[in-house]
Amino acid sequence: MTKPLSQIRNFAIIAHIDHGKSTLADRLIQTCGGLEEREMQQQVLDSMEIERERGITIKAQTVRLAYTAKDGVEYQFNLMDTPGHVDFSYEVSRSLASCEGSLLVVDATQGVEAQTLANVYQALDNNHEIIPVINKIDLPAADVDNAKQQIEDVIGLDASEAVSVSGKTGIGIPGLLEAIVKRLPPPHEGDANKPTKALLVDSWYDTYLGVVVLVRVIDGYLKKGQKIKFMSNGRTREIDRVGMFTPKHVLLDELGPGEMGFITAAIKDISETNVGDTITDDKKPCDKALPGFKPSVPMVFCSFYPADAGDFEKLKTSLGKLRLNDASLHYEMETSQALGLGFRCGFLGLLHMEIIQERLEREFDLDLIPTAPSVVYKINMTNGDQIELYNPVDMPDVVKIDNIEEPWIKATILVPDEYLGGLLQLCQDRRGVQIDLTYAGGRAMLVYRLPLNEVVFDFYDRLKSISKGYASFDYELDGYGENDLVKLEIRVNDEPVDALAMIVHRASAEYRGRAMCERLKELIPRQMFKIAIQAAIGGKVIARENVSALRKDVTAKCYGGDITRKKKLLEKQKKGKAKMRQYGNVEIPQSAFIAALKMGDE
Amino acid sequence: MSDAPDLEFLPGEMGVYFHWPFCASKCPYCDFNAHVADNVSHERWRAAYQRAVSHYAEMLPDKRVVSIFFGGGTPSLMEPESVAAAIDAVRAGWPCSNTLEVTLEANPTSVEAAKLAAFREAGVNRVSLGVQALNDADLSFLGRAHDAAQAVHAIKISQEIFERVSFDLIYARPSQTLEGWRDELCRALDLARGHMSLYQLTIERSTPFYLRSKRGEFVMPGEAMGADFYHLTQDVTEEAGMPAYEVSNHAVAGQECRHNMIYWTGADYIGIGPGAHGRFMRDGAVYASRDHHAPEVWLSRVEADGSGAHPFEAVDAAGRFEAGLMTGLRLCGGVDVEALSKTSGKSFNDMVDLKKLDVAVREGWAVFDGVRLRLTREGILRLNALLPYLLV
Ligand SMILES: Nc1nc2c(ncn2[C@@H]2O[C@H](COP(=O)(O)OP(=O)(O)O)[C@@H](O)[C@H]2O)c(=O)[nH]1
Ligand SMILES: C[S@@+](CC[C@H](N)C(=O)[O-])C[C@H]1O[C@@H](n2cnc3c(N)ncnc32)[C@H](O)[C@@H]1O
Ligand code: SF4
Ligand SMILES: [Mg+2]
Numbered sequence: 003m004t005k006p007l008s009q010i011r012n013f014a015i016i017a018h019i020d021h022g023k024s025t026l027a028d029r030l031i032q033t034c035g036g037l038e039e040r041e042m043q044q045q046v047l048d049s050m051e052i053e054r055e056r057g058i059t060i061k062a063q064t065v066r067l068a069y070t071a072k073d074g075v076e077y078q079f080n081l082m083d084t085p086g087h088v089d090f091s092y093e094v095s096r097s098l099a100s101c102e103g104s105l106l107v108v109d110a111t112q113g114v115e116a117q118t119l120a121n122v123y124q125a126l127d128n129n130h131e132i133i134p135v136i137n138k139i140d141l142p143a144a145d146v147d148n149a150k151q152q153i154e155d156v157i158g159l160d161a162s163e164a165v166s167v168s169g170k171t172g173i174g175i176p177g178l179l180e181a182i183v184k185r186l187p188p189p190h191e192g193d194a195n196k197p198t199k200a201l202l203v204d205s206w207y208d209t210y211l212g213v214v215v216l217v218r219v220i221d222g223y224l225k226k227g228q229k230i231k232f233m234s235n236g237r238t239r240e241i242d243r244v245g246m247f248t249p250k251h252v253l254l255d256e257l258g259p260g261e262m263g264f265i266t267a268a269i270k271d272i273s274e275t276n277v278g279d280t281i282t283d284d285k286k287p288c289d290k291a292l293p294g295f296k297p298s299v300p301m302v303f304c305s306f307y308p309a310d311a312g313d314f315e316k317l318k319t320s321l322g323k324l325r326l327n328d329a330s331l332h333y334e335m336e337t338s339q340a341l342g343l344g345f346r347c348g349f350l351g352l353l354h355m356e357i358i359q360e361r362l363e364r365e366f367d368l369d370l371i372p373t374a375p376s377v378v379y380k381i382n383m384t385n386g387d388q389i390e391l392y393n394p395v396d397m398p399d400v401v402k403i404d405n406i407e408e409p410w411i412k413a414t415i416l417v418p419d420e421y422l423g424g425l426l427q428l429c430q431d432r433r434g435v436q437i438d439l440t441y442a443g444g445r446a447m448l449v450y451r452l453p454l455n456e457v458v459f460d461f462y463d464r465l466k467s468i469s470k471g472y473a474s475f476d477y478e479l480d481g482y483g484e485n486d487l488v489k490l491e492i493r494v495n496d497e498p499v500d501a502l503a504m505i506v507h508r509a510s511a512e513y514r515g516r517a518m519c520e521r522l523k524e525l526i527p528r529q530m531f532k533i534a535i536q537a538a539i540g541g542k543v544i545a546r547e548n549v550s551a552l553r554k555d556v557t558a559k560c561y562g563g564d565i566t567r568k569k570k571l572l573e574k575q576k577k578g579k580a581k582m583r584q585y586g587n588v589e590i591p592q593s594a595f596i597a598a599l600k601m602g603d604e
Numbered sequence: 605m606s607d608a609p610d611l612e613f614l615p616g617e618m619g620v621y622f623h624w625p626f627c628a629s630k631c632p633y634c635d636f637n638a639h640v641a642d643n644v645s646h647e648r649w650r651a652a653y654q655r656a657v658s659h660y661a662e663m664l665p666d667k668r669v670v671s672i673f674f675g676g677g678t679p680s681l682m683e684p685e686s687v688a689a690a691i692d693a694v695r696a697g698w699p700c701s702n703t704l705e706v707t708l709e710a711n712p713t714s715v716e717a718a719k720l721a722a723f724r725e726a727g728v729n730r731v732s733l734g735v736q737a738l739n740d741a742d743l744s745f746l747g748r749a750h751d752a753a754q755a756v757h758a759i760k761i762s763q764e765i766f767e768r769v770s771f772d773l774i775y776a777r778p779s780q781t782l783e784g785w786r787d788e789l790c791r792a793l794d795l796a797r798g799h800m801s802l803y804q805l806t807i808e809r810s811t812p813f814y815l816r817s818k819r820g821e822f823v824m825p826g827e828a829m830g831a832d833f834y835h836l837t838q839d840v841t842e843e844a845g846m847p848a849y850e851v852s853n854h855a856v857a858g859q860e861c862r863h864n865m866i867y868w869t870g871a872d873y874i875g876i877g878p879g880a881h882g883r884f885m886r887d888g889a890v891y892a893s894r895d896h897h898a899p900e901v902w903l904s905r906v907e908a909d910g911s912g913a914h915p916f917e918a919v920d921a922a923g924r925f926e927a928g929l930m931t932g933l934r935l936c937g938g939v940d941v942e943a944l945s946k947t948s949g950k951s952f953n954d955m956v957d958l959k960k961l962d963v964a965v966r967e968g969w970a971v972f973d974g975v976r977l978r979l980t981r982e983g984i985l986r987l988n989a990l991l992p993y994l995l996v
Contacts, residue, residue, distance in 0.1 A: 530967075530989050554831040556987040558803040558852050560934060561675075561867055562621055562881040566892060569927050575992040587963065 004223075004258030005078045007188045012218070012262060014082040014098055016125060017107035018115035018474065022137040026107060026169035027065070027083060031249065033175055034067035034079070062097040062204035062216060064262045066246045071183045079182065080218075080262040082203075084121070090350060091478060092296055093204060095124050096278045099294060100203045100218035100262065103131040103186030105178075106159070110136045110144035110166070113152040113445075116416045116474035122157055131186050134164035135178060140171045155442035156416075191220065192259030198222035198230070198281070199288040203262070205275035207326040211243070213269035217281060218262045221288065225256040229284040230267065233291045234276050238284045239267035273329045298330040300348025301409065301479065302355055302375050302458055303392050305336055305501075306362065307344030309369035309596070314343045320366035321345060324358060331358060336393075340501040340583050340595045341371055346393055352458060371596045373501050375458040380407040380482055394503040397489040400540050406505075407482040408453050412437070415448040415465070417473040422446045424468040432456035433507060451480060455505065490515050490544075492522070493536045495586030501595055508539075516545040518598065523547040525594040531587050611860055613871035617701075618664075618884065619671040619863050620694050622653060623877025624679040625899045628713060632747040632816075633774070635808035637879035637897060638677040650686040652906040654693045656876045659910035661697030664886060667872065669694055670701040671863040673708075674728075680710035684719065688726035705768075705862040707732055712750040712758035720765045730768035730861075732801070733758055738788050742777055745822075759795050770799035770861065776833040777805050778822035786836060793844045798859035802837055803852045804830060831985055838981055851934045851984055868931040870924070870947065878902040878912070883919070883927075890924055891916040924948035925955050930991055938971075938978020957996045964990060 017023035067079040084097040098104070104125040108114055125132060136149045150161035165181050167174030199221040208214050217224065224230070224244055231238045245253045246263040257263045269275060277298070280291040308317045318335075325331050332348035349355040355375060362368045379391040382404045391397060391406075413434075417425050419441070429436070429450045438449035452461075457477070465473050490511050492502040506514050515537025522535045526549050533549040560568060582589035627638045672694055674687060691706060707730040708723055720731070735755040737743045743751055750758070755771075762769045773792055775785050792800065807817050807824060817824055825833065841847055846854045850868060853861065866873050875882035875895060879902075882893035895912045896902040902912040919927070925948035932939030941952045961977075964970040969983030969990060983990060 530969075530986050530993065552827065552986065552989060554827050554834060554985040555989055556851055556934075556985055558806050560851070560931065561864065562873065562875055562883075563879060563894075565867060565883070565927060565931060566881050566894065568930060569923070572926060572930060572991060572995075576995060579992065 012101040016121040021109040116476040140168040189260035196221035198283040202279040304375040307341040411477040412480040421469040519547040528552040619866040619873035623880040632812035657693035673863040684722035691727040733771040921949035925950040
């Protein structure tokens with residue numbers, strides 16, 4: 003039996019990292035009896051190890067709760083846990099689109115943070131009713147009034163009816179449950195008699211079930227045995243399971259209007275199930291797909307090389323396994339003279355990249371060499387063609403280029419006043435254009451347009467170090483813009499080192515080139531021959547360093563035992579040659595390039 | 605069997621190295637297997653050396669001994685009876701060359717005329733003295749127990765008793781100047797008779813000097829300075845008629861140390877004593893041996909079963925070639941590559957990158973006439989980098 007719309011509440015929890023979203027969700031689940039005390043493990047929703055550790059949610063999750071309100075009616079709550087980072091902002095927007103309201107959780111000891119803002123705006127874009135929830139009021143440092151004030155000043159929401167709770171101790175939870183019933187609206191539309199229309203909220207790969215599809219039904223029903231169609235690609239499948247999470251898997255006969263749950267349909271490849279797609283009945287389709295569907299587009303690229311060349315196959319299968327569960331991960335094979343065989347990978351954003359790298363290293367035990375992240379440039383050729391450039395190495399001949407466009411972002415930064423100066427400088431250095439600067443409650447809110455290229459490298463680390471960790475940062479993509487961009491090439495003994503090529507703004511080329519040359523000079527061991535290191539744009543050298551030739555390295559003593567030791571060393575050196583790359587008359591250990599890539603860009 | 609030329613060895617000719625692991629005090633730069641111990645049981649050590657020798661004699665019956673070397677540690681602290689017993693054991697185990705060279709390393713503090721004479725009686729015919737420096741300040745920096753006057757005295761009485769006397773100096777010391785070294789070297793050349801070892805100070809891990817230099821307590825000469833020191837040393841010794849025949853060893857012609865030539869030309873040697881290494885042919889295969897490092901362990905192993913060695917490691921053809929090239933190129937006379945190919949079983953062309961050899965010749969580091977490959981002074985200075993460069 004499905005519930006009437008009036009007894010359904012679909013809502014999301016929005017919070018900055020660590021403000022207590024997962025803890026609050028745990029408490030709600032526990033209070034509504036979704037899990038017995040003994041089954042509660044902390045943060046039941048964050049199921050992947052990496053999610054739990056980093057406190058971020060990568061896949062959307064829903065939990066259906068049964069709540070009997072003071073009016074005696076049993077309500078169906080569908081609690082949506084959205085992915086918590088801008089890299090997944092499209093996924094967030096689709097999750098939010100499946101709900102009618104949000105709980106905005108603000109840590110009473112911290113106040114509003116940048117990430118909160120972006121998600122609140124997305125919720126408002128989806129016409130959500132929002133209940134401000136002031137969390138962690140059990141802490142001595144809690145300042146409820148200040149948190150409310152910030153919600154009003156920074157976000158502009160009325161906070162007079164904010165609910166104060168402690169997700170940890172449970173204070174205020176009963177009041178919050180009532181507020182959900184009274185203040186959040188039931189699903190706006192939903193007609194049981196219309197053809198099936200459901201939103202594909204998210205999907206993931208499960209070893210036992212195949213691809214599990216998280217759905218929100220708008221009209222009609224989803225039933226076992228039904229033949230459904232994915233409207234974006236026209237594929238049809240037969241539903242073999244319908245169910246919900248409580249958070250345990252519970253099988254149901256059907257999902258009706260307004261309800262959330264999951265279906266499986268013997269799907270093997272996650273790329274068939276696009277987030278934001280509309281699912282309908284194959285024989286009796288709805289007339290129009292839901293608005294807002296976008297295919298996922300990678301924004302940040304970098305290459306991964308196995309530190310041990312023998313791990314190439316392992317890296318390949320590992321990427322394949324991750325891709326099973328992450329349709330937004332793109333990769334293709336690549337060969338680098340400096341680093342050997344690897345993969346060029348595309349990500350939704352920086353965090354996505356970091357997560358993938360970490361999972362490859364941790365879950366698959368790979369030792370990776372990542373190249374510097376870069377973005378996708380649009381190159382307008384003199385003949386009118388436009389090329390998308392994914393890898394600086396592939397930059398066409400400059401004489402054939404009319405201009406280059408790079409992606410921009412709109413960044414929102416919240417920072418305590420005392421660090422403002424440093425951050426303004428940082429944004430300035432990174433070619434930022436100020437859009438807005440406002441103050442609220444001892445903090446400044448900065449809005450800047452910045453080239454994504456300037457942000458992908460170490461912007462976030464710099465921001466954190468300048469502000470001693472107090473600044474928060476969020477961004478959204480903001481179109482492409484033409485700029486004076488050049489390919490900076492690093493050469494060793496006149497031969498380009500492909501892995502170190504980068505696209506930079508002409509104004510910072512010399513500085514970046516000099517920094518890289520100096521760094522390599524430190525890292526390349528001296529050899530019998532002089533080594534010339536150069537940074538060049540086109541044919542023009544803009545910075546150079548030399549590693550002078552060594553004059554003496556012979557060991558003074560070599561008798562019985564020394565011979566054995568030296569022989570062992572020689573064997574090691576010979577083995578090491580496999581990891582050397584030839585540049586002119588010298589062989590340079592791959593490790594020097596790896597270190598150059600790892601050192602970041604000061 | 606006729607006697608082989610002094611410095612070239614026939615198949616089956618072998619050297620025997622004895623390691624004496626004790627010293628009166630430990631020098632702060634030294635990473636040799638050398639320990640300061642109060643009560644060393646000379647009887648046990650004597651018996652152990654004898655026992656280990658006869659063990660090898662049974663295992664390697666077809667050898668002929670051309671050299672014996674007592675190294676350390678400070679072997680001049682051994683009782684002359686022990687030295688005699690070890691030499692006698694060797695003579696009992698194998699036929700020995702008429703010109704058998706028997707060297708003993710001695711410290712200036714532990715040599716007196718009577719003891720030296722007893723060593724000569726025991727069969728020693730060559731001593732190598734650890735002089736290290738000829739000025740008191742540097743001797744004390746090096747943590748040596750003797751002063752310069754004692755060192756000179758030790759050289760002189762040794763020369764009275766032995767025909768062949770060598771001594772060691774350590775140079776390129778912190779705060780040493782080229783001029784200061786030239787002076788000291790000239791004084792050394794005046795004292796020397798036939799042979800000297802001149803080592804640039806090396807900071808070894810696991811020595812007190814390592815930590816002290818890390819902490820910046822003293823500053824070692826840089827690489828360029830080290831090269832200047834080396835050139836100066838070669839110029840001065842060549843001028844004086846005692847040129848280098850190996851990286852750090854100098855001799856007037858004919859006075860080269862035969863025992864060391866065994867190491868560098870790839871001939872057979874066995875090593876007896878804690879941490880001693882050996883390398884020898886047995887039933888057509890080449891093996892490397894390594895004795896247990898800890899004196900106590902070595903001693904009890906030998907007492908239990910006659911050998912203090914770890915299991916031997918077979919050395920394959922490529923390993924033989926590489927070791928031969930590695931040590932042979934240390935010699936100023938270089939390597940006979942045809943002979944090396946023959947004895948190792950690996951052809952020169954398969955092991956050495958000829959294009960790179962060409963480069964090395966063009967750069968003035970190597971000279972190659974198709975048979976003999978030798979390094980120039982500039983080449984020898986870069987030996988550690990040249991080897992992996994040349995080998996394929
Ligand atoms: N004292 C206190 N700590 C809380 C409360 N809610 C969450 N926390 C703690 O705050 C941290 C972050 O909570 P979590 O639920 O993981 O935050 P999320 O990143 O928003 O999911 C954890 O250490 C929680 O134990 C609360 O109400 N009171
Ligand atoms: C086997 S050692 C010991 C000889 C003897 N026990 C002595 O010290 O007088 C032989 C020589 O190696 C040299 N030597 C030892 N450690 C050295 C170091 N760290 N750097 C340079 N030469 C060193 C010394 O000249 C020493 O005399
Ligand atoms: S006397 Fe010789 S072996 Fe002993 S510690 Fe000093 S340098 Fe080393
Ligand atoms: Mg969480």
